[in-house]
Amino acid sequence: NSLLPSLELLSPVLCQANDVDEQMEKLVQLFGFSESEERLRELVISLMQEVFSEFFPECKIIPFGSSVNSFNIHCCDLDLFLDLEHTKIFQAKSKSSNEQTGVIEDTQSEDSILSDIDLETASEAEVLELVAMVLRKCVPGVHKVQAVTTARRPVVKFIHKDSGLHGDISVNNRLAVRNTSFLKLCSALDKRLRPLVYAVRYWAKQKHLAGQSSGRGPTLNNYNREIPVIPSVNHLKELAGEDDQCIIEGWDCSFPSDASTLPSSKNCESLCTLLSEFFNFYGQFDFVSSVICLRDGKALPVTAFLSNKEGKSPRLGPLNILDPFELCHNVAANLNERSEQRFQKQCLEAAKYCRSLQYQRKSAKGKIWGLVRLFKEDSVSAEGSPGVPGEVSQERMVIDIPFKLASLSEETRKKLCNSDDFRQLWFGWVSVAVLSVLEDMLKCTYEVLDGKNPPEVNSNESDTTASTAGESLNSGKRHRCSDEGSSSCKKLRFEPENMAGNASWYCTLWHKVWVGRRKMRRDILRGLKAPRTDDDGGDIDLETRVSEAVAQQERAAGNTSEPLLNFTLHLEVVGGTESTRTLAVIAPVQDASGLFQDFFHFLQLFIPKMTEKVLEKKIK
Ligand code: ATP
Numbered sequence: 001n002s003l004l005p006s007l008e009l010l011s012p013v014l015c016q017a018n019d020v021d022e023q024m025e026k027l028v029q030l031f032g033f034s035e036s037e038e039r040l041r042e043l044v045i046s047l048m049q050e051v052f053s054e055f056f057p058e059c060k061i062i063p064f065g066s067s068v069n070s071f072n073i074h075c076c077d078l079d080l081f082l083d084l085e086h087t088k089i090f091q092a093k094s095k096s097s098n099e100q101t102g103v104i105e106d107t108q109s110e111d112s113i114l115s116d117i118d119l120e121t122a123s124e125a126e127v128l129e130l131v132a133m134v135l136r137k138c139v140p141g142v143h144k145v146q147a148v149t150t151a152r153r154p155v156v157k158f159i160h161k162d163s164g165l166h167g168d169i170s171v172n173n174r175l176a177v178r179n180t181s182f183l184k185l186c187s188a189l190d191k192r193l194r195p196l197v198y199a200v201r202y203w204a205k206q207k208h209l210a211g212q213s214s215g216r217g218p219t220l221n222n223y224n225r226e227i228p229v230i231p232s233v234n235h236l237k238e239l240a241g242e243d244d245q246c247i248i249e250g251w252d253c254s255f256p257s258d259a260s261t262l263p264s265s266k267n268c269e270s271l272c273t274l275l276s277e278f279f280n281f282y283g284q285f286d287f288v289s290s291v292i293c294l295r296d297g298k299a300l301p302v303t304a305f306l307s308n309k310e311g312k313s314p315r316l317g318p319l320n321i322l323d324p325f326e327l328c329h330n331v332a333a334n335l336n337e338r339s340e341q342r343f344q345k346q347c348l349e350a351a352k353y354c355r356s357l358q359y360q361r362k363s364a365k366g367k368i369w370g371l372v373r374l375f376k377e378d379s380v381s382a383e384g385s386p387g388v389p390g391e392v393s394q395e396r397m398v399i400d401i402p403f404k405l406a407s408l409s410e411e412t413r414k415k416l417c418n419s420d421d422f423r424q425l426w427f428g429w430v431s432v433a434v435l436s437v438l439e440d441m442l443k444c445t446y447e448v449l450d451g452k453n454p455p456e457v458n459s460n461e462s463d464t465t466a467s468t469a470g471e472s473l474n475s476g477k478r479h480r481c482s483d484e485g486s487s488s489c490k491k492l493r494f495e496p497e498n499m500a501g502n503a504s505w506y507c508t509l510w511h512k513v514w515v516g517r518r519k520m521r522r523d524i525l526r527g528l529k530a531p532r533t534d535d536d537g538g539d540i541d542l543e544t545r546v547s548e549a550v551a552q553q554e555r556a557a558g559n560t561s562e563p564l565l566n567f568t569l570h571l572e573v574v575g576g577t578e579s580t581r582t583l584a585v586i587a588p589v590q591d592a593s594g595l596f597q598d599f600f601h602f603l604q605l606f607i608p609k610m611t612e613k614v615l616e617k618k619i620k
């Protein structure tokens with residue numbers, strides 16, 4: 001997964017597409033194998049086949065997994081199954097004929113590898129050690145060979161130097177081989193499946209839900225997929241012909257081999273909708289009491305598995321997805337509660353985004369849209385665990401501040417929205433209000449940025465330079481405006497002609513104003529004789545006092561003088577018709593303690609709410 005192109009590289013290509021469906025089709029073209037990559041894999045496979053045939057007569061090397069299941073991605077691993085069934089028969093036969101004739105055939109001679117092992121009785125680990133030896137000693141250009149015999153599905157890992165391919169060989173994995181044919185059939189059944197799977201896989205990688213575990217808990221392997229437009233496995237079993245009957249390790253793996261003989265799906269939703277429905281489904285899914293069962297094509301109650309007497313029951317966990325064939329195997333059994341919660345949270349966020357126009361329609365202004373925003377990586381984990389110290393995150397977060405005032409009638413509101421002059425004026429007011437929320441209510445400091453770019457932060461200086469209000473910083477372009485006496489800033493704030501419809505600030509956060517806020521608020525209210533109401537603007541005053549109290553508490557605890565976070569704030573008025581709104585784009589510049597995510601979640605509610613209050617108060 002780490003070999004997939006970065007979003008930066010993808011972004012221009014995807015943004016050029018005309019709609020989300022086209023973006024998804026592009027993913028398949030961009031991620032999938034080229035012809036030469038396919039050819040290269042075939043060559044490595046035939047090399048293996050040739051060498052292994054020498055040592056294990058009549059064996060068969062069968063590729064499975066993403067190299068051949070139609071969901072290939074550049075540089076994905078090469079999963080190989082070494083089928084020794086015929087070799088076993090061969091060994092048994094030659095053994096008995098040797099016993100009869102007394103002639104020692106080549107395969108049973110001292111230097112034959114088969115003389116070292118009886119395939120009928122050998123353990124899987126013993127066979128794999130032998131496979132590892134063949135790989136090490138006899139396959140040209142192979143290195144880093146390692147037998148991993150303790151895994152659920154034991155393998156021998158290797159790297160093929162010339163092609164750079166990483167490979168796994170297993171000797172006991174027929175279910176996975178069958179599963180590969182199943183996925184291939186699904187792809188052939190409906191051409192929407194590939195683009196959908198590629199999109200969900202990339203999304204899961206970007207959100208750290210799949211692939212290599214990254215300190216955020218176990219991740220989904222890419223096998224955990226719900227396939228919406230495909231018949232249930234039971235239905236496919238009914239459609240299977242006589243030749244398609246297949247039982248592996250006691251599990252019924254029958255399904256038709258030829259997709260062209262099957263009826264096509266009645267579902268005709270677009271890719272764009274299907275993807276968004278995927279997120280809706282899992283965003284609201286009741287993971288606690290349900291098991292996702294591809295066999296039946298639906299979720300089953302967990303209780304049905306608790307009392308399963310026949311055969312083995314799956315190992316249930318916070319997220320339960322049954323293997324389509326091996327019905328006692330929960331393919332998501334490795335996940336813990338935290339991973340399940342992260343998955344659901346990401347699905348909810350994705351579902352919300354998919355409802356926006358930004359997802360559904362190409363931006364006329366050349367902004368990122370569709371899949372590109374969906375794929376934005378979370379550089380700070382959702383649980384607020386610290387980011388890499390000093391790392392500058394690429395994140396930008398947007399807060400929507402619609403033009404609405406409780407005291408305005410809907411008619412007047414619409415009229416005002418349609419006036420260019422008013423929009424300009426409105427933007428000036430909102431800017432002032434947002435800055436006062438940050439400064440007065442949240443105790444942040446800020447400076448005006450003349451250009452749109454955030455200042456280049458010198459990591460040594462940034463932590464301390466911003467500490468004294470009114471100080472001139474290393475760039476002459478920036479003005480500190482934290483104290484009310486700074487007239488140049490006031491002028492810039494209030495004169496509409498200075499507000500071209502967008503402006504940027506460089507801000508510093510000094511206190512964790514969101515932590516313990518509710519309790520602090522309660523304590524303050526308790527101390528006040530008469531509880532204040534929203535009507536007299538008391539909220540603004542109260543929120544200011546709460547932040548002051550939080551700051552006070554932090555100072556008392558001795559942690560004050562260092563800035564916690566630097567971020568840029570870019571305000572821009574958009575809309576122009578009845579839906580005039582100001583967007584606040586907030587991006588971290590310096591986030592040494594990984595606080596941005598938490599701070600942003602707090603701001604998301606706080607800024608629109610308090611900005612409206614400040615404006616109401618001003619207008620009164
Ligand atoms: P990629 O290698 O690109 O990540 P893949 O599909 O090849 O994708 P692998 O982890 O290499 O995934 O596994 C190879 C195959 O083994 C899968 O395609 C699947 O058929 C089977 N498999 C892997 N993990 C599981 C699992 N947890 N449960 C059931 N089958 C699995």
Ligand code: MG
Pocket residue numbers: 065066067076077078079
């Ligand atoms: Mg693989």
